């Protein structure tokens with residue numbers, strides 16, 4: 001192992017992506033190495049986010065196996081890059097992508113409410129638009145589609161900057177196959193086996209992550225037999241529910257009906273219906289990733305949790321991504337290593353006219369988006385010589401046609417003239433921040449969690 005590689009291993013940092021002079025991706029390097037190359041003038045900064053350098057002389061080079069791992073969520077998606085070193089697998093880059101599905105839904109709801117209001121007002125005759133529009137196959141609502149597109153964009157960016165060999169994605173929350181097999185063969189769920197984790201994820205989803213008897217949330221839940229084992233109850237998933245410690249103790253050896261909750265017995269018999277709907281974006285993403293021709297490995301949520309717990313890592317979106325699938329069994333990472341926080345901000349709206357709360361037009365916008373070479377969403381540095389905001393500021397730009405811009409910095413908003421600004425990163429629909437450190441929650445051991453969730 002070369003010294004640079006050894007350093008990379010012992011001190012996990014966010015690696016820097018490297019391109020050769022023909023823009024072909026090489027193995028990412030340690031930031032210290034990148035700084036040295038930049039200082040000696042052998043490389044230039046190619047892109048800020050993700051930080052990428054381009055070598056001026058070199059063509060081609062050795063590459064190792066690298067895996068792009070994704071844990072898609074509804075609000076946030078964890079993404080990591082894992083490289084195979086001689087000593088094992090290690091996370092070399094991590095990012096957490098924040099989606100804007102909720103914002104999109106809210107914007108569409110508000111638009112449709114205003115339209116409905118205007119059309120119902122009988123101010124003039126508007127002919128009905130016939131309900132003859134059909135949605136194409138594979139159509140996704142815009143809020144869901146945006147999640148798929150966000151992840152796809154970031155896959156493409158990483159793929160252009162790093163020689164990827166495998167993609168790993170968490171596809172479903174639990175493996176129904178394993179669940180069924182577990183039922184058929186009667187494998188004990190208490191043993192901390194992989195099946196146990198699948199069963200737990202299934203139960204959490206089915207019972208809404210709360211105590212089935214008192215509805216308590218956000219406290220340790222225990223797996224509970226509806227028909228107690230001492231009375232001949234089985235370990236089948238249809239006989240299991242979730243209860244808080246108090247309810248579980250109070251119920252004792254009674255059946256759910258005897259415990260005054262006959263409805264639980266009925267609910268338990270119903271299979272989980274909307275599991276497929278929950279996973280719709282994941283499937284859409286999977287189908288798209290398959291088209292890349294790269295090897296796509298899939299994993300379940302149960303397996304991710306199992307891998308993470310076995311290795312004693314805390315819960316964080318990017319750590320979950322590292323633990324996805326069979327390849328997540330042994331991955332080296334430092335929970336407090338830095339990661340890139342990526343927030344989807346969109347590309348602005350097409351609306352030319354803003355309305356008041358009754359839907360009447362109040363303000364109009366210019367057709368032009370760029371002013372003085374800048375546009376809203378650019379990351380800029382401003383060097384202000386005098387005045388109230390004298391000093392150096394870096395942040396996201398809000399552009400105005402007048403040439404007086406606002407910059408959103410970590411410390412707050414500053415107002416500057418366009419002549420003081422220099423672009424660092426052009427607007428690309430995302431804003432960036434330094435990721436927060438992963439929270440260290442008390443981690444239960446593999447045996448300790450066997451009955452607690």
Ligand SMILES: [Zn+2]
Pocket residue numbers: 211212213214215216243244245246247248
């Ligand atoms: Zn309870």
